[in-house]
Amino acid sequence: MSLLELHGVEARYGPVKALHGVSLQVGDGELVAVLGANGAGKTTTLRAISGTVRRSGEVVFAGRKLSRRPEATARAGIAHVPEGRGTFSELSVWENLRLGGYARRGKVRQEAQRVFDFFPQLERRRDQQAGTLSGGEQQMLALGRALMARPKLLLLDEPSLGLAPLVVKVIFAALERMKTSEGMSVLVVEQNAILALAHATRAYVLEVGNVVVEGTSDELRANESVRRSYLGY
Amino acid sequence: MVLGAFTWTEFAQQVAAGIREGAIYAGLALAIVIIYRSTRVINFAQGEMATFTTFIAWSLMNHGLSFWTAFPIVLAIAFTGGVAIERIVIRPVENAPVLTIVIITLGLALLLNGLMSVIWGGASRQFNGPFSTRTIDVGSVPISVQDIGIVVVSVGLVVLLAVFFRFTKLGLALRAAAVNPESSRLVGIRVGWMLALGWGIAAVLGAVAGMMIAPVVFLDPNMMQTILLYAFAAAVLGGLDSPLGAVVGGILLGVTITLLGRYVAFIGSTLKLPAALMLILVLLLVRPGGLFGRVAVKRV
Numbered sequence: 001m002s003l004l005e006l007h008g009v010e011a012r013y014g015p016v017k018a019l020h021g022v023s024l025q026v027g028d029g030e031l032v033a034v035l036g037a038n039g040a041g042k043t044t045t046l047r048a049i050s051g052t053v054r055r056s057g058e059v060v061f062a063g064r065k066l067s068r069r070p071e072a073t074a075r076a077g078i079a080h081v082p083e084g085r086g087t088f089s090e091l092s093v094w095e096n097l098r099l100g101g102y103a104r105r106g107k108v109r110q111e112a113q114r115v116f117d118f119f120p121q122l123e124r125r126r127d128q129q130a131g132t133l134s135g136g137e138q139q140m141l142a143l144g145r146a147l148m149a150r151p152k153l154l155l156l157d158e159p160s161l162g163l164a165p166l167v168v169k170v171i172f173a174a175l176e177r178m179k180t181s182e183g184m185s186v187l188v189v190e191q192n193a194i195l196a197l198a199h200a201t202r203a204y205v206l207e208v209g210n211v212v213v214e215g216t217s218d219e220l221r222a223n224e225s226v227r228r229s230y231l232g233y
Numbered sequence: 234m235v236l237g238a239f240t241w242t243e244f245a246q247q248v249a250a251g252i253r254e255g256a257i258y259a260g261l262a263l264a265i266v267i268i269y270r271s272t273r274v275i276n277f278a279q280g281e282m283a284t285f286t287t288f289i290a291w292s293l294m295n296h297g298l299s300f301w302t303a304f305p306i307v308l309a310i311a312f313t314g315g316v317a318i319e320r321i322v323i324r325p326v327e328n329a330p331v332l333t334i335v336i337i338t339l340g341l342a343l344l345l346n347g348l349m350s351v352i353w354g355g356a357s358r359q360f361n362g363p364f365s366t367r368t369i370d371v372g373s374v375p376i377s378v379q380d381i382g383i384v385v386v387s388v389g390l391v392v393l394l395a396v397f398f399r400f401t402k403l404g405l406a407l408r409a410a411a412v413n414p415e416s417s418r419l420v421g422i423r424v425g426w427m428l429a430l431g432w433g434i435a436a437v438l439g440a441v442a443g444m445m446i447a448p449v450v451f452l453d454p455n456m457m458q459t460i461l462l463y464a465f466a467a468a469v470l471g472g473l474d475s476p477l478g479a480v481v482g483g484i485l486l487g488v489t490i491t492l493l494g495r496y497v498a499f500i501g502s503t504l505k506l507p508a509a510l511m512l513i514l515v516l517l518l519v520r521p522g523g524l525f526g527r528v529a530v531k532r533v
Contacts, residue, residue: 052415071421071423086415091405102406
């Protein structure tokens, strides 16, 4: 059975419907990518899961119906790194990490050490205001913040956006390690389809709020229309 | 103009009196800032809330309780009342435009003011404070025990709050909910309750300010109205977004207007408020964000 299952999930912003019945699954310890053009509903899919946008339809997480309130989904074991990373730019790196572990009882120091093992840069910036970090460091902090909660599922929105290729490599390498060492599942939205397919086991392609193609990364790479529209060769 | 001879002893006394005034403004300004930071709303009912809780203290003491027995009870009532006001009055209009909420706080002020007149009558009442008015020598300057007590209690509360906000998990969550509610929800913080808690803390600050100043100025339903104006001025002076600014702004304002009132003859006690506002206007022309209101650095 899958860790996360969406069945016919719909979401709207005021009168505008952004998702028209999306169904997808994420298995235990699996990294799944969501691809698609701007406005296809990728970000909204993540927000519908974490409850930061109103949704209808069924979302089952770890065998249970998932609440629609973001506080509750966070406590259920879902960490959402939203568009724009969602770090607390006025607060220090350390305070951001403390907040990441807010819903847990674990020892903050110990948990933070885990994050610093993944991203040693963050330890040097411990007392710095998060808003003054470079883009790459902010993305690391966003991931670190999520990691503090020891989530079963990580929802990751455009981790490569605006980052130098080298930094993107570091981020995705860390993601792979988190997946294996923490047994964490990842649902990642990514503009860069080549990058996403290189790391994902499976992927879904969204178009105007519908899933139009799904399959393993290999299948998608072989798909003529996916190749032309998203991979560009 | 007759000023009398200038003596350093008197100057020191005036500064001390200014600090005492300022400590009251600081407490109330901090209450305003705490609510403003989390909701972008200026709470015009802050003064009336404070006076209301002071009346409760007066009633308790009238029933034979000592000040220091009544004190924690009143703080608990203030906290509960603040939380209740947020949940019952503010919550339903949470997503309304700021102006709507501001008008609601104005209405709340009028309502509380009327309620006080109905329950306790409009007359001024003597409020027996916990500190004696006799003076002791600090250095060689005679300062009243009451002034020292007011400053110690007010500043003590501020320090306690600073420790709470900085070092506790709940305090951190309160700050996080104020600066970034969306992300706060994503880490599992119940933002709605944090706002209510903020109102509770603000009400406690007001209650302390009220109980400290009532022995000095007499208690009546309008007791806090001028003081609230000074507190607004102090909050703006410090930068509406900065708790530290509110405290520094309050003390600075208290000292400045006390000295102006004493040593600049044409200002006296009647022109103190306009003079204070004038100074703030000038300062804001130079530093639009207030003394401590800096914009957070952000890199993308």
